[in-house]
Amino acid sequence: MKNGSQTNLFDKYNTETTVKPKKYSVQKFKLSYVKETMSLGNSKVATQNDVIDFCKKLLSSIPLENVIILALDNANRIIGYDCVEGATNQCALYPANVFRFLLSAAASSFIVAHNHPGGTLNASEADWSITERLKEAGKLLDVPLLDHLIITEDDHFSLRSSRKWNAERNA
DSSP: OEETTEEOTTOSOOSSSOOOOOOOOOOOOOOOOOOOOOOOSOOBOOSHHHHHHHHHHHHTTOSSOEEEEEEEOTTOBEEEEEEEEOOSSOOOOOHHHHHHHHHHTTOSEEEEEEEOTTOOOOOOHHHHHHHHHHHHHHHHHTOOEEEEEEEOSSOEEEGGGSHHHHHHHHO
C-alpha cells in the first residue's frame, strides 16, 4: 500500500525492489542522582527560625542572589536541598527544575529561600510571581510550598506572613 511517497513498512515486498530499512540507534536515557552529605547541624524544621538559621548558613555571605529549595519529608525534616545561582540582583527560577528536584527527593513539601545581597527585605513582583507559580504547581503535584523567605545578612522576611500570600490565592 502506497500513500504518496510513503511505503507500508509491514509489506515484505514493496514493488520490484525491496527497500532495506535504514539502521539507526535509539538512545535510552537514565537520570541518576548522587547524594552529597554535608553536615549542617540539626536539620529538623520545628520552627521558622530553624529554617532561617539553615538558610543563613548557606546564603548570607554570598554576593550574588541565590535560591535555596528545601525538600521536606512529612515530619518536616530537611531531606535535601538544591541551590540555584543567580546574578547580582536576580536569579532565574523555573518551576520545572524545582519540581524535578523535589520529586526526585520524594519531598512531601518544600520551602524556598533566597538572599538579597543588597540587604533590602522588600519582595519584588518577580518574587511574588514565582511564589504564586510554585504554589499552584505544588497544589497540582501535592507537594505544597510552605514558605518563601528573603534572607539578608542581618534579617529575614517571610512572604507567607504577608497578607498578599493568601490574597493571591483567593483572587
